[in-house]
Amino acid sequence: MxxxxxxxxxxxxxxxxxxxxxxxxxxxxxxxxxxxxxxxxxxxxxxxxxxxxxxxxxxxxxxxxxxxxxxxxxxxxxxxxxxxxxxxxxxxxxxxxxxxxxxxxxxxxxxxxxxxxxxxxxxxxxxxKAWDKRQAIAQRQATREVQAEVGRRVKGMPG
The missing domain is CATH 2.40.280.10 (Small protein B)
Structure with missing residues (x-):
């Protein structure tokens, strides 16, 4: 083997x-x-x-x-x-x-x-703590939204 x-x-x-x-x-x-x-x-x-x-x-x-x-x-x-x-x-x-x-x-x-x-x-x-978890989720979601907006702008699509 x-x-x-x-x-x-x-x-x-x-x-x-x-x-x-x-x-x-x-x-x-x-x-x-x-x-x-x-x-x-x-x-x-x-x-x-x-x-x-x-x-x-x-x-x-x-x-x-x-x-x-x-x-x-x-x-x-x-x-x-x-x-x-x-x-x-x-x-x-x-x-x-x-x-x-x-x-x-x-x-x-x-x-x-x-x-x-x-x-x-x-x-x-x-x-x-519970607020740490909520804060991490909110930060992750905000980053995701920013990346999506940047992607739309690069493609020339309206925001």
């Missing part, structure tokens, strides 16, 4: 960018069992309820749903077990300092394969 190259996206937490202000992004490896890898290669995972925590100097990811492998036997994994993330010691220390402040958490943004190895992109994030 040929060795995989490139990046293959498995799952993405699109809601995270709407719900949180993202500060720092990190790429981490994941400790997985064989059936979890096979399930991920089928493109099956859900990050929406996922979060990460630091326990004993190690980073653990909780709440990420990787469904059981269909052809798995009694060795199959449990779908929502906690999984260890692989990061450098300095990165863990930096994350630990950031998460120590109130209102800051660690969330997974995307799960993907890079050159055949499963990786997760995690972010140090602060929760948004």
């Amino acid at each position: 040929a060795k995989e190259t490139g990046k293959k996206l498995i799952a993405q937490n699109r809601k995270a960018r709407h719900e949180y202000h993202l500060d720092d992004l990190y790429e981490a490896g994941i400790v997985l069992s064989g059936t979890e890898v096979k399930s991920l290669r089928e493109g099956r995972a859900n990050l929406t309820d996922g979060w990460a925590d630091i326990e004993g100097g190690e980073v653990w990811m909780h709440g990420v749903h990787i469904p059981e492998y269909a052809q798995g036997t009694w060795t199959n994994h449990s779908a929502r077990r906690k999984r260890k993330l692989l990061l450098h010691r300095r990165e863990i220390e930096r994350i630990e300092k950031a998460v120590a402040t109130p209102g800051v958490t660690l969330i997974p943004l995307s799960l993907y394969f890079t050159d055949g190895r499963a990786k997760v992109e995690i972010a140090v994030a602060r929760g948004k």
Whole structure:
């Protein structure tokens, strides 16, 4: 079998960018069992309820749903077990300092394969307030309207 190259996206937490202000992004490896890898290669995972925590100097990811492998036997994994993330010691220390402040958490943004190895992109994030979300939506819509008007002017159409 040929060795995989490139990046293959498995799952993405699109809601995270709407719900949180993202500060720092990190790429981490994941400790997985064989059936979890096979399930991920089928493109099956859900990050929406996922979060990460630091326990004993190690980073653990909780709440990420990787469904059981269909052809798995009694060795199959449990779908929502906690999984260890692989990061450098300095990165863990930096994350630990950031998460120590109130209102800051660690969330997974995307799960993907890079050159055949499963990786997760995690972010140090602060929760948004309702008015932050409304403000972001209004700003996005205003930018969209300006771009549409510029497009009409370039084409010579009346505004």
